[in-house]
Each structure stands twice: as structure tokens, then as C-alpha cells.
Amino acid sequence: MPKIVDREAYRRELAIKAVDIFTEHGVNGLGMRGIAEALGISKSALYHYFTSKEELFKASTEVFLEPTSLYGLAEGEGVPQDKKEMLTKLVIALDSRFRGELTLMLDYTKDRSAQQVSEDSLLAIANQKFKGELGNIVGDSHADQAYALLFGGLTMRLLNGEQTKIEDIVQWVLDIPNKNGH
Missing domain, CATH: 1.10.10.60 (Homeodomain-like)
Structure with a gap:
């Protein structure tokens, strides 16, 4: 059969x-x-x-980009509702594969013009997903800043041999609305 x-x-x-x-x-x-x-x-x-x-x-x-993968969740585990816990899970999951993801992103974009990158539907989907998740944490008006800070913090952590602590990156992002007076 x-x-x-x-x-x-x-x-x-x-x-x-x-x-x-x-x-x-x-x-x-x-x-x-x-x-x-x-x-x-x-x-x-x-x-x-x-x-x-x-x-x-x-x-x-x-x-x-599904929540299970993005947040490093076990099958059936839901995304935390607490913003700090949500962001911590996101940063830990991204950190665990950041070197490979950064290499992949550079490989994917290396032979493309700025216009081709800006028009790429997969990159647009990924950017929207990340900014949407960060917007849920710090507010949509701060999502771009949080996105830059998150990836900048992960890059620092990669380049300084993990001396930058995950907890610090989480706190930097969580502090964005407070520093902007909102």
C-alpha cells in the first residue's frame, strides 16, 4: 500500500x-x-x-516569522503578554541564531541595489513583522527606533564576544518610550 x-x-x-x-x-x-x-x-x-x-x-x-520560531517558543506555548518577558524571549531567540541570520541577510542582499532591496517582498514582510512585534512592546511610533536598537545591540553583542548582556538590550528597548517622553 x-x-x-x-x-x-x-x-x-x-x-x-x-x-x-x-x-x-x-x-x-x-x-x-x-x-x-x-x-x-x-x-x-x-x-x-x-x-x-x-x-x-x-x-x-x-x-x-511565525511566533513559535520568532520567540523561540515550544509547540503550543503562547507569546507572553508581559512586555518585558515578550521582549526577552524575542532577544534570546534572535541572539541564538543572530550570526547565521546576519550572514544570511548579507548574502541575500549583497548583489542587489538599494532599489531592489526596498522592493523585495520578503524583506518587506520580515521588516513589517519585526516592527509590528516591537510596536506591540514600545508602541508603533517607536518601533523603528526599537528595531534599530535591537539589531544594533545584537550586533554589539556579536562583535564584543557577548559582553553586551541580553538584559541590557531588553532594557534599552523598553526605555525608548520613557526617553522620548511618552
Whole structure:
């Protein structure tokens, strides 16, 4: 009897696994053959679920931006309602994969003009998601500042060998509305 596969569930599983592959190798580091090998499936099987590497990358990006992944939550765990706890979970989750994500982002944008980057739908989705989450914490009017401070703090932490503490980054972001008089 043939094995019955839930196409969408398996497609999602492949996209989840591909997040780590893209983070490790970049967007341009592997072709579909290399990605298929890393996933442990044939290239033709991968093409059955994704018509291109770009389609797989888009699916992986969408999975990465879901709350479970974004906040590093266990399956079934909800996003905390307390702003400090919410931001702490977000910073810890981002920090755990920041080097790979930064490398991936640079690889993804390196051969693109400023206009191409500004018109890229995946980057727009990611930016909106991050700014939306930060807006929930510090208010929409401070989301851009929080976004810059969060990624600046994570970059400092990366470059100074984790001397910048996660708690400090969290507090810097939480202090934004107070410093702006709101």
C-alpha cells in the first residue's frame, strides 16, 4: 500500500528544516541538489514540493516569522503578554541564531541595489513583522527606533564576544518610550 503523505504538512516540515540550511549556507551557498542532500531527500522530491530555491526560501522565511520560531517558543506555548518577558524571549531567540541570520541577510542582499532591496517582498514582510512585534512592546511610533536598537545591540553583542548582556538590550528597548517622553 502506498504511503499517504499530507502534502502541506510535509512541505512545511521541509521549509522548517531548510531554515537551518539557509542560515548555515546562505541563500547562494547551495543549489537545489545541495539543499536536497542536506534535507535527506532526492532533488526530484524537493522539486515536487518547491518549484525553485526562491520558493523554498520564501516558505522558510514565512515559517521563521511565525511566533513559535520568532520567540523561540515550544509547540503550543503562547507569546507572553508581559512586555518585558515578550521582549526577552524575542532577544534570546534572535541572539541564538543572530550570526547565521546576519550572514544570511548579507548574502541575500549583497548583489542587489538599494532599489531592489526596498522592493523585495520578503524583506518587506520580515521588516513589517519585526516592527509590528516591537510596536506591540514600545508602541508603533517607536518601533523603528526599537528595531534599530535591537539589531544594533545584537550586533554589539556579536562583535564584543557577548559582553553586551541580553538584559541590557531588553532594557534599552523598553526605555525608548520613557526617553522620548511618552
